[in-house]
Amino acid sequence: MTTRLSHFWVMRLPGERLSLRLPVRALVLALVLTLALGSLIAVSLTIGSYDMSLAQVFATLLGDEVSRQMTTVVWEFRFPRTLVAAFVGTMLALSGAALQNVTRNGLADPSLVGISQGAGLAVVALTVIWPDQSSALRPWVAFAGSLVVAALIQGLSWNRRGGSSIRFILMGIGVAAFISAITSALMTYGQIDRAMSALAWLSGSINAAGWSEVRMVAVWCAVLMPPLLILSRSMSALQMGESTAVGLGVRASVIRYALISVAVGLAAIATAAVGPLGFVGLIAPHMARRLARSGVGLHLLLTALIGAFVVTLADLLGRALFAPIQIPAGLVTAIIGVPVFIYLLQRTQAKSAL
């Protein structure tokens, strides 16, 4: 530990009346991640079919009109898109962290347990059946769809002995397969042009994101973040198991439902904005935990930063790697996420047997 930064600094007042354990490594990491995210966003603004230098991007962002074209490219296309990617990553990562906490299952992820698919089905149904109303109703419909699916899975995986977390995952796989089939059937039924727009959206694509999406995800982030912060204290008690949490004075069942609602809400809004992005909620909380040990609050901050970084990077890779062809970010996150999932599967304890 001499060369590596230790996880905590313990500070004591003279006489040891008061001591404080400062999670210095996590704090440094948060700072580093913030800087990295900032630079990634800056870099991603320069990359694309219209080449720009970093200085030009900064000038344009600060309001100087370097050239009319640059203003359009940055303000109308690249900047909102990058912002949406960062917001969506944050929301999915936090949703995954909350779900993993509630289910006490390291493999939980909104896309694995069918929540994203529920939002997907609801939005596709809206797009295909009532195309005129789609944009305003989208977040609400997505939220309703995911909530129904979450309740369904929770109900199905509950039996007299209580819910088993691993059954929750298997059930999610089954429900996700069922819902995907219905979604595909809807798209066969719908008109081809509507189906095509739904199809692009279904592979988790940030291509079309504009300022209206930015407004939507930002507002909902502001709504859903405070409850999550309030719940984070109980989350650390819940981590030790339900009976311990109850012993510590946590109303476990209330907290559980509140956390699931927040997790579903975050995932649903993210899905409504850009379509289902898999595995982000799985990777980010684990990465945050491996990189630095800290309390729940700081862990959530790190998770959010990593989620934003991962999705921004996925979007950048997807549009830059095979330009001019754009690979939806959802495919990139799946290709990155599955190996991580398999790695985590190897490390999950045998206690999670069926």
Add this chain to the structure above:
Amino acid sequence: MTTQASHNAMSSSTADSASGAWLAYSAGLPVMVGVLAVMFGWHIAVGAKSLPLSTVLNALVQYDPTLFDHMIIRDLRLPRAIIAVLVGAALSVAGALMQGVTRNPLAEPGILGLMAGASFAVVMAIGVFQTVPTVWLPWVAAFGAMVTAVVVWLIAQWAPGGATPLTLTLAGAAITAFLGALISVAHLLNQETFEQLRVWLAGSLSGRRVDVLSVAAPWLCLALGLAMVLSRKVTVLAMGDDVARGLGVRTGWLKVQVLLCVVVLTACSVALAGPLGFVGLVIPHVVRLFIGSDYRWIVPYSALVGAAYLLGVDIIARLALRPQEIATGIMTAMVGAPLFIHLVRQRAS
């Protein structure tokens, strides 16, 4: 392990009335063949233009190339019905064998990722070589299915607790998601080449790949025959590795044979109809409800019931949203996924 125990109980009760059961099961086979024949005729009769059964029969027995209805039946509907029969039988038998050998009620070529592997191999081969000779198509698919089967098994084996139904299912789902994403990327990068594959990748019998049929059918039938030959030993293996070894079964060799059989069945099905999920899950469970745990009966009944089932599903897929056609793979998932959920629930309680 409750299902295992109930199977054992069932097998002992069948042993008591062995001769009676034998008679009943033997009598059941011709009945199932009859049901299959009726479904076959019905499948050919319905469609955009519904034809009377007598015309169907005439076209099959006394083909008259001057009649338009006969031409429809011979060239369009008959190949589709034959493909449905072969694929339904192959997938059901593959599922039954996998469930027996891995003692995993959730085992199925789709869930464990074999279908994704086969599809991925075909997509990659077409992407790299532009056109793949039809003769090679089943073998490319078989290669993909084989590699995926081994990879999924290894992932599950390395996980804590070994290759349990849970780890196998999770590994299969993960690999399916991974390969699915890669297939989508390949599709985006080369749209012209893959546009023709889009319907096939949804799992569809509408492609009428007659050229593939003539290549894949012999191998598929051969694998079905091998499954029948292996079925007696699979019954023993389903009771546990130790029991099987004690009864003189070379378990390792048997598992290799079953794997080969399953891979060929899956690959031929995928080459013919694309990935049709959950067929191999549903049918063996339904069959087991009536037949018990003797694979000498499960395998032939699975083949017959599976063939009839896929014909039925395909009829629904063609009729439900007329004039549009739902991809058959969507229909099989809509029927099969609820059963999967039921099995997970049942196993846990």
